[in-house]
Amino acid sequence: MKCPFCGTTDTTVVDTRINDEGDVVRRRRRCTRCDKRFTTYERADVQLPLVVKKNGARVPFARDKLRASLELSLRKRPVTVEAIDGAIDGIEERLLASGEREILSQQLGELVMAELKKLDKVAYIRFASVYRNFEDVDAFSRVIKEVSPSGRRKADPA
Template structure:
């Protein structure tokens, strides 16, 4: 690993920890030349299935697109970065475990919604309102009623 400060090739690992529910290894490193410290993350590279859009167009899986679609409804919610990363890891794991080469965006959306529902009700409703294209306040009421079926 080259030092990002002086580009020296000799660095040593000071500390290693699992991150993102074990999906990443976080390594704290020190440069042998300039003594600067920096952090690296190590992840397994896996092949994700392609996504079949509702229009029929097939796109490669895009982690950044998934991340953006999840982080938007989570804005200003009391959810830690570790919880967000864990949720993204679980979503990707569920998609990979399907064993398909192509997955519809509808299936991916439902997986995202189920993960959001367990994490944060407000974020779930925010995502659902866009994903299910709510047209009026009644759609919001219905979705909230589905979250809390025992409350009036």
């Protein structure tokens, strides 16, 4: 590490501490040339991929936009904030694990749908109806059948 006072690269670590969350390491260093002390911080440098929109625009992944989308689909549904946070964390982990620098918005939408399907079937259908832009009732009906327990409609008792 380069000394900010004299510019030499010969420094030693005097003390190391990890913050309470465990994601930042604080190091006190001493320059062997000028004997001055300074602090450095280390944290993991992870980047979520850029989202490639349908029009080709590339935008940074935005956790708050993802949360807003999930919360809109889950409005008035019995799903806890913790469950929503878990779904968002799961999506981010999958994005990070992919190692990709870019992801198509359609792929991100599929990840969201997979999480919603686990959280709440009604929210899944709400999101799918907007995301997949259903053209007719039959397309909507197919998604409902997909999430119904038996995968098909019950027979009429007539």
